[in-house]
Amino acid sequence: MTSLKEFFNQHEADIVKGVTHKNSLIKRNIIAYMALHGQCTLAELTKELHISVPTITKLVQELVQEDIVTDNGKVETAGGRRPNIFGLANSAIYFVGVEIARDYMMFVLTDLQNNVIHKQCEENFELVDRPQCLERICSSITAFIDNSGVDRGKILGVGVCIAGRVNPDTGCSYKYFTSSDRSLREILEARVGVRVLLENDTRARCYAECALTDTPKNNMVYLFLGRGVAIGIVMHGELYYGKSGFAGEFGHTPFFDNEIICSCGKKGCLETEVSGIAIEEKMVGMIRSGVNSILREKVDTEGTVHIDDIIDAARNDDNLSIELIEEAGEKIGKSIAFLINIFNPETVVIGGNLAAAGDYLMLPLKSATNKYSLNLVYKDTKFRVSQLDEAAGAWGVAMLIRNKIIGL
Secondary structure (H helix, E strand, O other): OOOHHHHHHOOHHHOOOOHHHHHHHHHHHHHHHHHHHOOEEHHHHHHHHOOOHHHHHHHHHHHHHOOOEEEEEEOOOOOOOOOEEEEEOHHHOEEEEEEEOOOOEEEEEEEOOOOEEEEEEEOOOOOOOOHHHHHHHHHHHHHHHHOOOOOHHHEEEEEEEEOOOEEOOOOEEOOOOOOOOOOHHHHHHHHHOOOEEEEEHHHHHHHHHHHHOOOOOOEEEEEEEOOOEEEEEEEOOEEOOOOOOOOOOHHHOEOOOOOOEOOOOOEOEOHHHHOHHHHHHHHHHHHHOOOOOOOHHHHHHHOOOOHHHHHHHHHOOOHHHHHHHHHHHHHHHHHHHHHHHHHOOOEEEEEOHHHHHOHHHHHHHHHHHHHHOOHHHHHOOEEEEOOOOOOHHHHHHHHHHHHHHHOO
8 A cells, every 4th residue: 555645535436456456445444344343353353344354364464564553462352362452543544624613713633533632723713705714714724734743644634614505515615715616625625735525514513413422313403503503414313414415504594574684695584583693783782772781891892792792791690691692592492393393303402602601591492492392292302502612513524524534
């Protein structure tokens, strides 16, 4: 085998045929099996992959020599000859995950077992559909890889998740950076020099929630309540994409009869009333109309507030902040009733900035969901706040590019 990148990133049509081709596929299957099940013996690999003992022995030894698999010594048995146990060498292969959020970028470097080796957050960032913003994204990803402390040749893929409509198959974002004839994925690959997977940010967070927590993994709805609103859907243990990869744009459902124009260009979308941006705008408007709040000085000096400021103010007993969060919680709960009546999920996970509001959000949310949903459906649905931090999206998309490359 020449290099890890050539081994994992070659396309079927490019692989040498015959025995070399067959052995490459078996090696991939060995790596994928160990990634899913952990350490194992040669006998276990032979049984699970239906490959002869001599072939498995030969290929595992080659993977050990290539520093992809490690021989971890003898395993204890009840009697007889003790077999050697083998596992993946985490230091052989790495992946990068990047979340391009509306007001920050998050980067993680993960190993073959999905452990985060390095994490970095770049603040003072605004996601706008301009060439200068795309240039900053490309240069920031390159800088993170170069400064990661890992040989670039060991980084096999970069997963990038971004807000808005994304088709992972075509690598296109349909909200940002659409002026070029090339897809966003192609632009990033050309600049970064590493294979790229482009994904929607909420789906990446949803996948992380499934893979890294004890959430039931069969049927789940992940509701992201940040400065925007979207959902990730897990059906039968798999992420649901829809025909064109656009499933989950729940924030653009026309729930309200208002005249507020949404970012999508339509009126009355869910986002116009319950997103972080909507709550921020309501807070500024009410303070300027004379309503008292501990955030008045911030509005007077800066002209705006962030949803995190409002949550902090609510925790400090600011009545206006509490009222706005509870109002959003009630409206969100009514919209969730719509979701669970249709999907009947095992679990609804609430993530994003607003989830940090705790009971100020969750109590009115669950009350409204109970009020407007079918009782049998509500009783069968568990609700909980996300257990992951702000790196969830980057971590999730790092796992997705890992799975794609090693064939899971």
